[in-house]
Amino acid sequence: MDLRHALRICVIPDIKAGAPLTIEEQAMQALQGGATMIQLRCKEMNGRELYETAVRIIPACRKNGAFLIVNDRLDVALAAGADGVHLGREDLPVEAARRSVPKEFIVGATAHSAEEGTVAESAGADYLGIGAAFPSGAKKNAGVIGVEGVRKVVAVLSIPAVAIGGISAENVSQVMTAGVDGVAVISSVVACGDIAGAVRRLVSNMDG
Template sequence: MKCDKKNLLLYAVTDRSWLGDKTLAEQTEEALKGGVTFVQIREKELDREHFREEAEELKALCARYQVPFVINDDVDLALEVDADGVHVGQSDMEAGDVRKKLGPDKIIGVSARTVSQALLAQQHGADYLGVGAVFHTSSKADAAEVDFETLKEICKAVDIPVIAIGGISEENMGQLAGSGICGVAVISAIFAKPDVKKAARELKKAVEEMVAEGEEACR
């Protein structure tokens, strides 16, 4: 599955912190039912065997909903389970090396915080950029925030789609209008909510309005 701009509207990053009595697959399916358009599995503590099992389960689930599924950081695991692609940070494998390993048909997302990082990622074959943190976030306490002007400059500098990530909620979403992003990546704004499906549905509506408002302002 290739990466289309419209798939990046509401990008959900999994986090088992809020599973409660649900499985990761059950919680992710609730998000998909609510309208999530892209899923990234992110596991920092899980052992490899269980990570692989969950990745295979989520891959099959996302395929049923025709939503792209990528793995955070782990290029080898993405290959093993035949995920749609991988998302790498600046300290992970460089995009060009990822492309060599995964081949031409997989989706590669790269985190960027500066225009130079964004241009380099594009040059090396990234399909989309995740830029942030645009607001303070507890999921990456050490992540430096990227201001609105930098986000806008990155969007102008590259030809590939850009999504914003980091501390985004329905309440602060409007502040990103006019930046040039085509969507947002969220974790707690969906998965920390008591009703994941409802949270995804409401957030998707807010993203659609924010993107439309930004496009209108640019005309």
């Protein structure tokens, strides 16, 4: 599977929003619904717990033709055999990660503006997460740039991108018009009772 296709539906399990299900259980259900990427992000876990969770999720990702990306922790991503890492502004610099990983290893970054997008791409990012597209329940302090803001970032890129932030089945077709390759979702999928069904609704609504 190529990266653009893998970015179509990125689900980010959340230990609080998805309770009482574990991170692993949320990921499994999302894959059943058709998620093409799982991003493992859990600030509450230490390095060993994150590594062990990644190791358990990877076989299911392989079986379903999906990628596993670890948020923040390059060491965990490499040790577990994940497909890549996603780095935020406070994490290891993209260019440092790029120098430290195999060529096929995916390095993702976050952008909130066209300038940040250009800098991340030139540093060696393979894809960008752009947002916040809409107000988000999971990240209440995320700056909302709107669909037009997402569009402006996409316009300066030559690498794939996903939109993130408050995306649901109701607005996913709107954000896809900005030219992104896919969306990253948290609460709208993992906080509902039927994770697999929520992913399927996203898929069916993506193209309007």
